[in-house]
Each structure stands twice: as C-alpha cells, then as structure tokens.
Amino acid sequence: MAAATQGVRLRPHAKTHRSADVALAQIALGAVGVCCQTVGEAEALVAGGVPDVLVTNEVVSPGKLARLCGLARVARVGVLVDHPAAVDDLGRAARAAGAEVGVLVEIDVGQNRCGAIPGEPAAMLAERVVATEGLRFDGLQAYHGAAQHRRTPQERSQAIEAAALSVRRTQAALATRGLVASVIGGAGTGTFALEAASGLWTELQPGSYVFMDADYAANTWAPESVRFDQALHLVATVISAPTPERAVLDAGLKAVATDSGVPLVAGRDGWQVDRLSDEHATCRTPDQARPGERVHLIPGHIDPTVNLHDWLVVVEAGRVVALWPVTARGASA
Amino acid sequence: MAAATQGVRLRPHAKTHRSADVALAQIALGAVGVCCQTVGEAEALVAGGVPDVLVTNEVVSPGKLARLCGLARVARVGVLVDHPAAVDDLGRAARAAGAEVGVLVEIDVGQNRCGAIPGEPAAMLAERVVATEGLRFDGLQAYHGAAQHRRTPQERSQAIEAAALSVRRTQAALATRGLVASVIGGAGTGTFALEAASGLWTELQPGSYVFMDADYAANTWAPESVRFDQALHLVATVISAPTPERAVLDAGLKAVATDSGVPLVAGRDGWQVDRLSDEHATCRTPDQARPGERVHLIPGHIDPTVNLHDWLVVVEAGRVVALWPVTARGASA
Numbered sequence: 001m002a003a004a005t006q007g008v009r010l011r012p013h014a015k016t017h018r019s020a021d022v023a024l025a026q027i028a029l030g031a032v033g034v035c036c037q038t039v040g041e042a043e044a045l046v047a048g049g050v051p052d053v054l055v056t057n058e059v060v061s062p063g064k065l066a067r068l069c070g071l072a073r074v075a076r077v078g079v080l081v082d083h084p085a086a087v088d089d090l091g092r093a094a095r096a097a098g099a100e101v102g103v104l105v106e107i108d109v110g111q112n113r114c115g116a117i118p119g120e121p122a123a124m125l126a127e128r129v130v131a132t133e134g135l136r137f138d139g140l141q142a143y144h145g146a147a148q149h150r151r152t153p154q155e156r157s158q159a160i161e162a163a164a165l166s167v168r169r170t171q172a173a174l175a176t177r178g179l180v181a182s183v184i185g186g187a188g189t190g191t192f193a194l195e196a197a198s199g200l201w202t203e204l205q206p207g208s209y210v211f212m213d214a215d216y217a218a219n220t221w222a223p224e225s226v227r228f229d230q231a232l233h234l235v236a237t238v239i240s241a242p243t244p245e246r247a248v249l250d251a252g253l254k255a256v257a258t259d260s261g262v263p264l265v266a267g268r269d270g271w272q273v274d275r276l277s278d279e280h281a282t283c284r285t286p287d288q289a290r291p292g293e294r295v296h297l298i299p300g301h302i303d304p305t306v307n308l309h310d311w312l313v314v315v316e317a318g319r320v321v322a323l324w325p326v327t328a329r330g331a332s333a
Numbered sequence: 334m335a336a337a338t339q340g341v342r343l344r345p346h347a348k349t350h351r352s353a354d355v356a357l358a359q360i361a362l363g364a365v366g367v368c369c370q371t372v373g374e375a376e377a378l379v380a381g382g383v384p385d386v387l388v389t390n391e392v393v394s395p396g397k398l399a400r401l402c403g404l405a406r407v408a409r410v411g412v413l414v415d416h417p418a419a420v421d422d423l424g425r426a427a428r429a430a431g432a433e434v435g436v437l438v439e440i441d442v443g444q445n446r447c448g449a450i451p452g453e454p455a456a457m458l459a460e461r462v463v464a465t466e467g468l469r470f471d472g473l474q475a476y477h478g479a480a481q482h483r484r485t486p487q488e489r490s491q492a493i494e495a496a497a498l499s500v501r502r503t504q505a506a507l508a509t510r511g512l513v514a515s516v517i518g519g520a521g522t523g524t525f526a527l528e529a530a531s532g533l534w535t536e537l538q539p540g541s542y543v544f545m546d547a548d549y550a551a552n553t554w555a556p557e558s559v560r561f562d563q564a565l566h567l568v569a570t571v572i573s574a575p576t577p578e579r580a581v582l583d584a585g586l587k588a589v590a591t592d593s594g595v596p597l598v599a600g601r602d603g604w605q606v607d608r609l610s611d612e613h614a615t616c617r618t619p620d621q622a623r624p625g626e627r628v629h630l631i632p633g634h635i636d637p638t639v640n641l642h643d644w645l646v647v648v649e650a651g652r653v654v655a656l657w658p659v660t661a662r663g664a665s666a
Contacts, residue, residue: 015611037612038583057612058572058581060624082573083624113615114573114581145610239391240415240447248391248447250371253637254665258592259609276592277478278348278636279370279390279665282446291393291416303611304586307641310663330643330662332587332612 006196011035011054011185013207016303018328019312020048022210027051033076035185035205039064040331046075048327054078056141056185056205058106058114060086062093064333069097069134078102080141082116087128087135094134103129104141104185107170109163111145118166123173130179139181142167143205148190149215153222160194167200189216193226213302215260232312233266233296234305236281238289247271247289249281251297256281257304263297271295307332339529344368344387344518346540349636351661352645353381355543360384366409368518368538372397373664379408381660387411387518389474389538391439391447393419395426397666402430402467411435413474415449420461420468427467436462437474437518440503442496444478451499456506463512472514475500476538481523482548486555493527500533522549526559546635548593565645566599566629567638569614571622580604580622582614584630589614590637596630604628640665 012026015037023034023045033052036042042053052075059068059079071077072094081087081103094101107122108115116122122140129137147159167184174181182202187195189208195201208216211232221227236251253276256263263281265271270286281297283289299305306312307329314322345359347367356367356378366385369375375386391413392401404410405427414420414436427434440455441448449455455473462470480492500517507514515535520528522541528534541549544565554560569584586609589596596614598604603619614630616622632638639645640662647655 057583058624060572061570082575086624108575112579113610113613115575117575237394239393242415242441242448242450246445250390250666252665253590253592253634254640254663257586259586277446280446291391291419301586307587308663308665330587330641332585332641333583 008196008201009203011203011205012210013037013056013188013205014041014045014328016207016210017306017312018044018326018331019324020045020050020327021322021324022312023048023050026210032203035207038332039068039071040333041328042071042077043067044328044331046071050075052076054102054104054185056080056143058082058086060089062089065089065093066097069093069099069101072099072101073097076102078104078138080104080106080114081125081129082106082114084125084128087125087132091132091134100134100136102136102138104139104183105129106141107166109142109144109166109186110147110159111143113145115141119169119173122170123177123179126174126179126181127177137179139183139185139202140167140170141185142201143186143188144191145188148188149219150190151218152220156191157194160191160198164198164200189228190219208302211302211306213260213305214264214298214300217298230266230298232299232302232306234263234299236295236297238291238293238295241285241289241291244288245284247283247285249283249295249297250279251281252276252279254278255308256297256299257301257308259304260300263299266296266298268295273297341529341534342536344536344538345543346370346389346521346538347374347378347661349540349543350639350645351377351659351664352657353378353383353660354655354657355645356381356383359543365536368540371665372401372404373666374661375404375410376400377661377664379404383408385409387435387437389413389476389518391415391419393422395422398422398426399430402426402432402434405432405434406430409435411437411471413437413439413447414458414462415439415447417458417461420458420465424465424467433467433469435469435471437472437516438462439474440499442475442477442499442519443480443492444476446478448474452502452506455503456510456512459507459512459514460510470512472516472518472535473500473503474518475534476519476521477524478521481521482552483523484551485553489524490527493524493531497531497533522561523552541635544635544639546593546638547597547631547633550631563599563631565632565635565639567596567632569628569630571624571626571628574618574622574624577621578617580616580618582616582628582630583612584614585609585612587611588641589630589632590634590641592637593633596632599629599631601628606630
C-alpha cells in the first residue's frame, strides 16, 4: 500500500462512500480509521462497527456537540476546531459526556474555507486545547481541497508546497510553546502522493480513490502518481428513444450529482449526456437506441452521487456478490 | 382554487415533495390525485394512503412494469407510453397482474425529451392502447417542462401556444379513429394558468408551487398569473467564520441541489453563497458572522433538494407543529 511504504498512516475519507462495509474493508487493509464530515456519518459508521472516526469538520451546535461527545464514549473520536469559543464549547460537552475527544486545529492552507490562520493564531488555539479538560490535542488538520481538482501535476504540486509552508510555520509556533503536532492530517485523491512525499503529513485522508469519478479522471496525472480506475458505475435504462439521435435514461438529478458536470456514458462510443431533469438523462446517440437497454454512467462527482442511493451493488466477474447499504445516506446533520 | 374556477382538474406533481402527508393535504383541498415520476414514488405514496397516482413517465423494465401493475390492484394507477412495444409490454404486465392500468399517450410538445410525435403517430399509439386488454386509454400527456423556466410571460405563452397546436393536431388524428382523449394532462408551476385558460388541458400537474424555489422566483410573472410565495427554507448553521467577509455553513452538496444554481440566503442583506462543497456552503458576508448562528437558505431547485432529506419540519407562527417524512425519499427506481 502506497501509504505504508512512505511511512504515513492512511485514514480514508468515508464521506465518499458513507458505507460501514467499505470503511471496515479499508481498515482491514491497513487504514487506522476513517474520516467523516458530519456527526451523523460518524454515528452511523460507529454503529456499523467502525472503531475510530475523525470528523474533519467544525462542529458548533450544542446538540451536535453532545452527540459527538456521546460517541466518544464508545469509539475513538476526533474533531477539528478553528475558533477559541469552539474549543470551550467542545471541552464543556466532552466533560459533560465524561469522554475524551481528540482535537486537530484546522489551519487554512489555501482552500479559503474553514481553518485558523497558520502560525501564531493556530498555535494559540492549540494551547487552548491543551489547557482544556476533556480534550486531547492531537495535531493539525492541513487539507487543501481546492488543490485536488487542479488539472496539472504542476498546479497541484505548487499548491501543496504552499500548504507545507503553512504547516511548517505552525509547527514552529507550536514549538515555541513546547507543543508538538503528532498528527498532521490532510491530502485527497488528487494530491496524496505529494503530502506523503513531503515528510510533513502523517495521516492521508483521500476519499474518492475508492470509487473515482469523471472529475478526478479529468486531472492530468504525473507519471509517478497513483491513478485509480473507475470502480463504480450507475446503471440506467433507456426508457424512451423517440429519434435515432436521442435516448432518454431513467437516471436524473435525483440519481446523480451534477455539480461537477453531467455523467459520462461508459463504453458506448458517441453517446453523450446532454442534460438532466429530475428523473431523466437526455442523451445524444450515434444511432437508434432501444427502450429497455442498459447504459452505464460514470458520475461527475462521486460523493454526493452515492448519497442519493440506499445501496451499493457489488459485482465481481459479472455477478452480484453483495449488497452494501449506504449506512450514512442522508446523514448530513 | 384557481383550477376549479377554470373548470379543470388539479393533479399536483408529488415529485416535488415525495410526501404522503402533502399529497393527502392536496387531495383534501380538491386535487383529484397526484402525479409521480417513478414507480417507487407511486408505491411509497399509495402505501401512505394516496388512492390515485399517475406516473408521468415511461416505464419499460419488466420488473418495474410488474410493480406498477401490482400497484394498480390497490389504487387507481396511470402511466405514459410513447412507443408501440411499451404498449404491448404494459398490456402483458397488466393482464399478468389482473389489473387495469390507465394510459396517457405522451406527445412531445416542444420539450425534446420523451414523447411520440404529435398527430398521426400518437393517434396510432392510442389505437394500440385501446386494442390492448388490460389497458384503459385515458388521453394524452402534453407537458412542456422546458417552458416552465423561460423567464418572460411572452416566452412561456408562445411555448404553450405551440404545445396547444400539437394537442389539437393529435385530437384531430384521434377523431378520425373515433377516439377521444378524455384527459389532456400537463402544465407546471411556470405555465399552468396558460394551459388552464386554453380550454384544451383538463388536468394540471404543477409540483413546485407547493414549496417554490429560487429558480422559479427568477421568472418574470405576468400580472394575471399566480405567483406563489417561498414556503420552504433550508436551515443551516454557521460553523466557521474565519474572516469578517466569510462564513461557512453546514449545508453543502448533500443538503441542497445546485443544478439550478447555488441557494439564496433569505433575509440577510449582503449574504451570498459563493460555492458549495460536500458539506459546506462558503458565503460572502457584509460583516463578521458568529459561529452557531442560524441562516435560512432558499434552494435553487426544490425537487432534488427535498429528496436529500428524510423529514420536512412544519412550522406555524414560529413553532414546530409537525414532522412529515419524505415518504418516497430516494425512490428513484
């Protein structure tokens, strides 16, 4: 496994699959645990037998903090903070639950989303975590989501080099306080080889690699990087083919996410999805399609697509060998 | 109610809400039944007590045909056809189930999706339906989905006038065969006043009006047309506000559909959603937001947004008065 040979740990992101079966398979293959993006995902996966979940997100509502800390009584649980008040609230919730919660201070390494300013501000937050009963300071979260989908290896490499500077600056600020980040988390499917090679990151968090999607396939990959095959297809059926140039499939906006573009048609030369409506994909076709025929689609963005379905159908050598529930489907709260 | 005063029936589209509670409320207020877009929706709503469902879609797979016709043993069920083979398959399934299924021949009135060619080809299909044991020829489906979102009343009016020509041409071709379409179905939230006023359509099928969304709100409405208020908000929480100009909400691509654009922020001057990721909406804000504060969002497209959630929370005068399950959530098969 790529992670082990580089001396880093793998903590795959379960927001891609939301499946306890997939998470447990990843752990059986060497992952130290999984990442979740919501408290609901963490609850569903822990209930499904996953022993170690890191919520790679800020959690602020009292109700969600209570749920998160309750979960920490039965599993190893971590979460991110990027604000002093959040540290205090989390500490109170952890003490109320009688649980210990692991904390990574999230730093903004170029994504411009959540995250404290790297360096002194982040180190001050870490100090606050250390001083808060019920919390365990584990380290830093340094994930550059926007870098994952930059198309060329050069662009991705530059982004991760810049992120590394932010990590180093924060490590230095921690060191002046006598603190060490034992975990530096981050990396996704588009860049994880870069973080692994950096010598800085200790836990890689890729998610999409497990299924892949059309958007990641559109990246240009460097020769030395890992390129994953598409492992998930959405199977649709032609329900109407009114002209030789048009076929309408029974898979629309409620079956496939379109934030990263319409799905690709797999293995059918000249087929192209033109547009989607709630329950239809209208395709251009090179010749007359037949109502009833099956068509395989490759979703543009895998994570929100899987979330639209209740089951993953596992096929080996053309046979269905398992049905895996999407354990945390809809668990966005 | 607008429909009754025009002498037409209302059969609202349940694909918007997928909720048996909402469907039953619509029927209690005078709707003759509801439309569904999938067999799964129809099953869930019939199980929830809805007595009359029209699947406004082509259904071709043997498994789905068997389910649809099984449903017709316990409820009044209708469906569309646009292909001779589909008529034969549907008839076989109806006879196998010992059920009668109502059929509308779908004609393409300008949407360029499903539907037979208006006029002779559609009338030939109708004749085939009439000749098929187990099927009841109810009439025509003449829905112009693309017209709903054309921005000006003039554009929508022109589209429905053209659709009316297709209906008339098909009625004439039916008449030469001694057939009458007792149902002419169609119309959505953007155009239903036009179909109602035409004297042609007999059943209006609007869906979005019940909740509304940002895309429909962007239409320009004629003075005489009905404009509905936004009745559904997605409640999100600020989880991070790293700068005075940026707030990050806990509602992303898995909580709100983005095919018709990012959601609008309700009642907060100067707030704008910049981009969405799986579990985040990153907003531009006019001043420093506070982690923990609630923000109301208006989805761009309501149907695929409701489908992402398990519950509708009903609020009257600031109090939660009911929780309605999204009965057919995920039922896209």
